[in-house]
Amino acid sequence: MKVTVVQGIMDANKRVARANQALFARHRLLVLNLMSSPGAGKTALLERTIRDLRGELRIGVIEGDIQTSLDAERIERAGAAYAHQINTQGACHIDGNMIAPVIEEMDLGALDLLVVENVGNLVCPAEFDLGEDRKVVLFSVTEGEDKPKKYPLMFQESDLMLVHKIDLLPHLDTDLALIHRHALEVHPDLTILDLSCKSGQGLEAFYTWLRAEIARKRAAPA
Amino acid sequence: MKVTVVQGIMDANKRVARANQALFARHRLLVLNLMSSPGAGKTALLERTIRDLRGELRIGVIEGDIQTSLDAERIERAGAAYAHQINTQGACHIDGNMIAPVIEEMDLGALDLLVVENVGNLVCPAEFDLGEDRKVVLFSVTEGEDKPKKYPLMFQESDLMLVHKIDLLPHLDTDLALIHRHALEVHPDLTILDLSCKSGQGLEAFYTWLRAEIARKRAAPA
Numbered sequence: 508m509k510v511t512v513v514q515g516i517m518d519a520n521k522r523v524a525r526a527n528q529a530l531f532a533r534h535r536l537l538v539l540n541l542m543s544s545p546g547a548g549k550t551a552l553l554e555r556t557i558r559d560l561r562g563e564l565r566i567g568v569i570e571g572d573i574q575t576s577l578d579a580e581r582i583e584r585a586g587a588a589y590a591h592q593i594n595t596q597g598a599c600h601i602d603g604n605m606i607a608p609v610i611e612e613m614d615l616g617a618l619d620l621l622v623v624e625n626v627g628n629l630v631c632p633a634e635f636d637l638g639e640d641r642k643v644v645l646f647s648v649t650e651g652e653d654k655p656k657k658y659p660l661m662f663q664e665s666d667l668m669l670v671h672k673i674d675l676l677p678h679l680d681t682d683l684a685l686i687h688r689h690a691l692e693v694h695p696d697l698t699i700l701d702l703s704c705k706s707g708q709g710l711e712a713f714y715t716w717l718r719a720e721i722a723r724k725r726a727a728p729a
Numbered sequence: 730m731k732v733t734v735v736q737g738i739m740d741a742n743k744r745v746a747r748a749n750q751a752l753f754a755r756h757r758l759l760v761l762n763l764m765s766s767p768g769a770g771k772t773a774l775l776e777r778t779i780r781d782l783r784g785e786l787r788i789g790v791i792e793g794d795i796q797t798s799l800d801a802e803r804i805e806r807a808g809a810a811y812a813h814q815i816n817t818q819g820a821c822h823i824d825g826n827m828i829a830p831v832i833e834e835m836d837l838g839a840l841d842l843l844v845v846e847n848v849g850n851l852v853c854p855a856e857f858d859l860g861e862d863r864k865v866v867l868f869s870v871t872e873g874e875d876k877p878k879k880y881p882l883m884f885q886e887s888d889l890m891l892v893h894k895i896d897l898l899p900h901l902d903t904d905l906a907l908i909h910r911h912a913l914e915v916h917p918d919l920t921i922l923d924l925s926c927k928s929g930q931g932l933e934a935f936y937t938w939l940r941a942e943i944a945r946k947r948a949a950p951a
Contacts, residue, residue: 628851
């Protein structure tokens with residue numbers, strides 16, 4: 508019985524995700540689903556990206572949090588073209604249904620990139636498609652080397668892994684190469700970029716990836 | 730329909746949790762439910778505690794992870810009196826049902842303290858009682874000041890908050906007092922201790938708390 512209900516929820520989400528995907532395709536808009544543990548630095552990365560690429564890219568953000576609108580306020584202050592806060596009221600992830608009414612009201616044609624910042628959680632968000640083009644997992648070096656093996660679905664589902672806060676490496680016992688190796692063991696095709704919002708290291712490579720993805724989406728059939 | 734099913738699961742878990750609690754009471758065994766984001770350092774804290782208090786306290790640990798037995802192996806190497814790994818196979822939390830068959834087989838009389846290390850997740854584990862005496866949330870200073878406000882249930886449900894990795898504070902922009910203030914805003918009675926497994930700072934206060942809780946449980950009616 509339990510399994511049947513969960514299956515039903517998953518199937519319903521897939522249908523909504525496909526409808527979202529079709530809407531994004533009509534606008535040839537690149538959409539990222541940004542996921543991580545709490546405090547890995549998703550909002551900080553978005554703030555920095557929006558500031559650095561202002562004038563070049565019109566970036567919209569849908570913020571998912573259980574409570575508060577703190578993140579959407581930060582994103583707005585950073586100069587985002589669009590910021591919307593979803594409060595999940597207890598739910599541990601964003602699903603396709605939650606963003607459907609938001610993207611219907613948005614002017615998707617006025618954006619070059621839409622990022623959905625998911626609830627901070629390394630487990631549940633990986634299970635729900637939103638209709639995004641790419642899933643991106645942000646992973647802080649403070650979280651230790653074993654997490655890709657302990658939370659494999661998140662790393663298997665993601666297309667890009669951003670290893671964050673590398674400026675802290677001199678103060679940790681963390682082995683960066685081991686993080687890479689464990690992530691590639693669970694997902695051999697995973698693209699991995701190391702970066703730090705604080706030092707700026709690695710950000711240009713991330714922006715290059717963003718530009719290439721935006722160009723790919725623009726050339727794709729609607 | 731969805732709400733009814735979720736309610737049913739919650740009610741069923743409460744019944745099992747009460748049965749677990751009765752079993753722990755018969756043995757006057759203190760049981761902690763240790764929760765945190767992934768990588769906040771739950772296993773590192775338990776390893777250090779087991780090593781530091783070996784000879785004084787017989788500590789058993791039930792490890793909850795989606796996959797791998799890495800944590801139970803670490804706990805065993807640290808010298809735990811008992812270590813058991815539960816693999817949740819995708820589930821984002823430990824519930825009462827998962828530990829029930831484990832504690833039935835254990836020699837609870839041979840322990841002074843049992844810790845259930847939950848799946849790394851700041852959301853879902855807070856919703857499920859295991860029959861524990863105390864819920865403990867471990868929070869790393871690398872996670873930022875806003876998390877108690879963004880994930881309030883975890884901090885409302887917890888009896889003790891351990892603020893971890895304070896040795897990293899000189900390398901972060903984190904405001905420790907603000908973490909405390911936000912946590913106390915959502916839970917004014919919360920006990921908060923700051924500590925670091927790496928530097929050892931604050932550990933003695935945590936051990937004092939443990940000893941007091943064990944004494945309290947031993948004096949409680951079975």
